[in-house]
Amino acid sequence: MPNLAFIYGKRFQSYFIELQRYMQFIISGHIAVVLLFVIGAAGYSYSQWLQNPPEDFPAFLVAAVALTLVVVPNRPALLLKQADHYFFLPMEQQMQTYLRPALRWSELIVVVRSLVVMVVTIPLLTRVGGLSSSMVIGLAVVVTILAIWNVRSKFYAFWAHDQVSVFDFVIRLGILFGTFYFFLSSNWIVTGLLGVIAGVYYFFMLTKSLAPFPFDRMIDMEQQRMQRFYQFANYFTEVPHVRSKVSRRAWLNGLLSKGNMHQFLIVRSFVRKDELFYMWLRLAILLVLVPFLSFSYVVAGLLVVFSFAIAIQTHQGLLFNQIFRMDMLYPRPEVSKQQVVMKLARLVSYAPLGLGAVVASLFHQPVLILVAVVAAVASIEWYFVRKKKQPD
Template sequence: MNNMHNVWAKRFEHYIGEVMKYMRFVFTGHIAIVLVFIIGAGGYQYSEWLKVVQPDFPAEWLIAIVIGVLVTFSRPVTLLKQPDQVYLLPLESQMKSYFKKAMNWTFWSQLLFPTVLFIVSIPLLKEVTELSVAEIWSVVVFIIVLKYLNVRSEFYYRYVSRGHSIALDRIVRIAVSILAIQSFLTDGLFGAVFLVMLAYYAFTLNKKMINQPVPYEHFISLEQNRMMSFYRFANYFTDVPHLKGSIKRRAWLDVLYKGISFKKENTQAYLVYRTFVRTDDHFYLWVRLTVIAAIVAMFITIPFVTWIVVAAMAFATTLQLKYALMSAGEFRMDMLYPIPRETRKQAVAKLLRLLAFIQAVLVMLSAIMQPQFYIIPVVILVVSEITLRMSK
């Protein structure tokens, strides 16, 4: 296959299939219900806040900072694989057409979020600025062009520098993007000056690419890390067989299992606690879901919505950690010893009850300024216990 259009088409078809295979487990029925409640409650809170927002609120700077940062992070999606640095070498002269398609997909796939976020901010701009409807919607076009230039600039910079000092490149582009949006919102055409600066920067980098070899190693490493991040995210909702989790010591959490007495019947308890503390996938799953529940409880002032969200987070935490800790697909040394299998199940249940209690306390403390905050820990503990008992 020596046609780079066909190579990209095959890669893209496989990539979309892989993403859709796991995303159907992410956006399940109960997650969709939670999202509806979160969006509804967030929209209500936003509309109520707009009624009391001060006229001198720095909306332009807030929007410029948030959107500017989002459009700057434009990590290229190349879909390159490890063997490509060998098998695509004879076709290196044709890689330009391949990378053109890669940059186009990177642009369109990353454009939605900043655009939607700006559209959400339009009511705020109408409240605190004197921008007309035409001027506000012209900012959308400006953001699209800015994103296009950032995608090109990051790709060209990575191509030229092989990924070295990418943080410095991003800092420069973040500053230019923020100033561009803020200037366009306040002074109209003056924002185009920063757009020209970024365009010239991209043009200069593009000229430096001429006659340089393709940095296969950097783009392949980037692609592998990107897909691994997606698999880790999907692994919170379903099992990803080829995902390899990392292990960290976390000595500061040794207190969790140092209190376990040195007895035969506590063998599984020690192993389960240690597994949770040291395994990134398990530990960060609990941390992320707890943080999400805490943030929702902190900012949403509608008790019923808060209870639904924290209940969903408690259900997801308990269910996923139970499946993860009870799985025994690999060989463990404890299988060689005459320890009843039931003890592992008991140890997992004990750990999950402890984690549910800690989660309930943290979420309650984050919501202490909200009405009826004292019901939140009851909801978390009840849902966690029911999930623990009803799940297989």
């Protein structure tokens, strides 16, 4: 009879090696320098803002939201594989031997991540919110307990139901946010009541998970978790494990014109391809949010960097990716495809850049923002001119 704890240990070693393999491309030399610069600039802006914060700033509310957002979305890392449905089935009664170290590792990651965010919010809570040292220590204990509770509750919810429902997400979100906020506000009655609700909900899900272990659901959950990492790593290097996922997004049909069928198919490919569309959406949101940073030169630099990243990722994702695209059904020369892709890449790059520049001009020097826009446009056009001369 195989030792399931030993099997998990071997898988954890392979998993860690896999992460290291791709992290060396994600955190490469030049990216590490950029991250160091951005983190340093953000820390400097944060410290400068703390010198003279706005009156009646909702420090407890902001800290509660930040802690909730970092705790609530985490899924347990079970490291299950497709063949485990058959390999582990005869040993189903011993699955707890495998699951215990998996859940402990998942809890440790969430706890560390949550405590890092808590440490970042401590200057805000102490200087602006007036939180005492004893309350900071108590907050660390609450964050640790709720991070573990969230991982366990989500795991048992997956065990008990075909999928984690919106109801489960809302319950966990409400308990996490309410507990963090009312604890910081020293409202002990509501905090205690939410603690009781959290305990009752945990044991309710625990009793619901007495059914046979759902291998199919847990394996699918683990594969989805790894696919998100592979899709992120695919932005930096070629990842053979990544699988393209498409969504219909019929609500965008009215915005797409079928006058030029070739152009329609390429735009539709961009809209339906999840990793490409969500990449653009994330960067576009960042372009609109970075103007709220207080350090003007960092804002100007990020406008250029994010705009250039959108152009490169959109162009390469639609033109050089070997995954099937709908425009392949339309017999047009490759030069024509490249022209349509460049037109689309310009549109999805300049639109959020323009919106971000307008927002940035309200908080920073308009001349500096104008220089950043010109630099962004120049870098994007330089890239397209270079690719036009070297279409391969």
